[in-house]
Amino acid sequence: MTQHPILVVTAVTAEADALRAALPPEAGGPRAALSAGFEPTLLVEPVGVGPAAAAAGTARLLAQRDYRAVISVGIAGGFPGRADVGGTVLGTRTIAADLGAESPDGFLPVDELGFGSSVLATDSTLLKALGAALPHAVVGDILTLSTVTGTAETTARLAARFPEAVAEAMEGYGVAIAAANAGLPFAELRTISNPIGPRDRDAWRLADAFAALRAAAPALCALP
Numbered sequence: 001m002t003q004h005p006i007l008v009v010t011a012v013t014a015e016a017d018a019l020r021a022a023l024p025p026e027a028g029g030p031r032a033a034l035s036a037g038f039e040p041t042l043l044v045e046p047v048g049v050g051p052a053a054a055a056a057g058t059a060r061l062l063a064q065r066d067y068r069a070v071i072s073v074g075i076a077g078g079f080p081g082r083a084d085v086g087g088t089v090l091g092t093r094t095i096a097a098d099l100g101a102e103s104p105d106g107f108l109p110v111d112e113l114g115f116g117s118s119v120l121a122t123d124s125t126l127l128k129a130l131g132a133a134l135p136h137a138v139v140g141d142i143l144t145l146s147t148v149t150g151t152a153e154t155t156a157r158l159a160a161r162f163p164e165a166v167a168e169a170m171e172g173y174g175v176a177i178a179a180a181n182a183g184l185p186f187a188e189l190r191t192i193s194n195p196i197g198p199r200d201r202d203a204w205r206l207a208d209a210f211a212a213l214r215a216a217a218p219a220l221c222a223l224p
Ligand SMILES: O=C(O)c1cccc(C(=O)CC[C@H]2O[C@@H](n3cnc4c(=O)[nH]cnc43)[C@H](O)[C@@H]2O)c1
Pocket: 011, 012, 049, 050, 074, 075, 076, 077, 078, 145, 147, 148, 149, 168, 169, 170, 171, 193, 194, 195, 196, 199, 200, 201
């Protein structure tokens, strides 16, 4: 019996294009068969930047047809000393790091406010398959933030609050919420474009991160 495809969600078109360019035809890559009834094993779709666009866009796509899993893929900032620029990371958990309330005693996550969970585990079977296909990837928590970290103070605070976090991005938690609402397994794969820290656009290595995205794309075809 034919399996439903996997939905690969990116934030921007450039990320989706980088992945598609490196996929084989059967996964919807270049020279995919255009015959009627052809069904690629992966569908790669950009949905916008940030957790709200990611959740809404993923939910819209999931309502249009059946999928068997959802993967959030794109570039990210890496915690210095934990994930290098140009490297690849796989999420064990996706954490909405700024979803909650400030207090004089520190940040209170939604979990402590009684409004659900800011932490969603990724699917162990998907993570195992991605890890086997990408043995050099760093594995750890990936934070989702609406505001890109841009100071040493925030970097240090997040690194201390999330000792297992290796990277931060802006979409994973939104994609994961949509996948969970649809009852589908979720995973997150990121390549590192910049170190998390004081804002410095000159430190961005987009070409390295996009090259790593292209290198990682075939691993998506190994998913069960
Ligand atoms: O203008 C800036 O200083 C700036 C700094 C970091 C990121 C941006 C973006 O516009 C990134 C949006 C896009 O890329 C992902 N991303 C990449 N690096 C990071 C990061 O360090 N922290 C959070 N997100 C990052 C993100 O998922 C978005 O899709 C601009």
